[in-house]
Amino acid sequence: MTIEMNDNPADDEAAARLSALGHPTRLRVFRTLIAAGPDGMPAGELAARVGVAKNNLSSHLNVLRQGGLIVMRPSGRSRIYAVDLDTIAATIGYLVSDCCQGHPEVCEALSPGMERAC
Amino acid sequence: MTIEMNDNPADDEAAARLSALGHPTRLRVFRTLIAAGPDGMPAGELAARVGVAKNNLSSHLNVLRQGGLIVMRPSGRSRIYAVDLDTIAATIGYLVSDCCQGHPEVCEALSPGMERAC
DNA sequence: TCAATTGTTCAATGACCATTGAAATGAATG
DNA sequence: CATTCATTTCAATGGTCATTGAACAATTGA
Known part of the structure; x- marks a missing residue:
């Protein structure tokens, strides 16, 4: 009779990150920033590209930032x-972790998707 | 002056999947099934392991299933x-796609997380 | 200093979501 | 055929979230 853990902090953290990405606007923001690379992009340009109001974008950016998925640095009167990258790598790792202890075929099946991306 | 696309079906689909995973209970369910491998697990055992009411689990399973993240097959009076795997691979791929066209350092930064998992 | 630019915060609204208990389905067993 | 078992469906509840307009900083340049 094993003890039941029905509250795991690690799950909550990872779920919060995935939930942050689980919104069309935020996903577009995130992918736009991935494509922009480490230099990033100011909020205004981001709002224009994604096609969303500035105040609305601002709250979405806060969600992503509180999840640790993006970082901000001020530059003049803009915020970039x-x-x-570490966070998203860790999140993906957590999502599929334990898939290879006993079931290596799972990770093998995941590879094509990753290769297509990178 | 580029045309603004502020509604992309692919984003909506991927966001729906990430959102499905973005809930502590559903994330635990998903990872439990990942660890279980291709054979899967009946709903009752899943409910016991995750520590959630059966009717509640049932609705969570529906969310994961509608997102295409899990599949069900009946077996006797159980549902397994x-x-x-294809869906989760595609979702991860979409999440980080376009990261290597011009910014290969992004994908290099992602690799350690994946290796840790697999 | 005045005004324009760049973003954020706030409050309010409506919409969606998770959870619960009770009832219902559907398959196996006696 | 009635019963048990495994699971789902339903309705109702409270809670959380996205969006909008208006007001508020903070920075820059005339």
Whole structure:
């Protein structure tokens, strides 16, 4: 009879990040920033590209930032946002972790998707 | 002056999948199924392991299934759920796609997280 | 200093979501 | 055929989230 853990902090953290990405606007923001690379992009340009109101974008950026998925640095009167690569790597890792202890075929099946991307 | 696309079906689809994973209970369910491998696991055992009411689990399973992240097959009076590997691979791929056209350092930064998992 | 630019915060609204208990389905067993 | 078992569906509840307009900083340049 094993003890039941029905509350795991690591799950909550990873779920919060995935939930942050689980919104059309935020996903577009994130992918736009991924494509922009480490230099990032100011909020205004981001709003124009994604096609969303500035105040609305601002709250979405806060969600992504609180999840640790993006970082911000001020530059003049702009604020430049960029992806945090470590966080997204860790999140993906957590999502599929434990898939290879006993079931290596799972990770093999995942490879094509990754190769297509990178 | 480029045309603004502020509604992309691909984004909506991927966001729906990430949103499905962006809930602590559903994330635990998904990872439990990943660990279970292709054979999957009946709903009852899943409910016991994750520590959630059966009717509640049922609705969460529906969300994951509508996102295409898991599949179900009946077996006797049980219903056995298992992960759909193609979907999760495609979702991860979409998440980080376009990161290497001009910014290969992004994908290089992602690799360690994947290796840790697999 | 005045005004324009760049973003954020706030409050309010409506919409969506998770959870619960009770009832219902559907398959196996006696 | 009635019963048990495994799971789902339903309705109702409270809670959280996205969006909008208006007001508020903070920075730059005339």
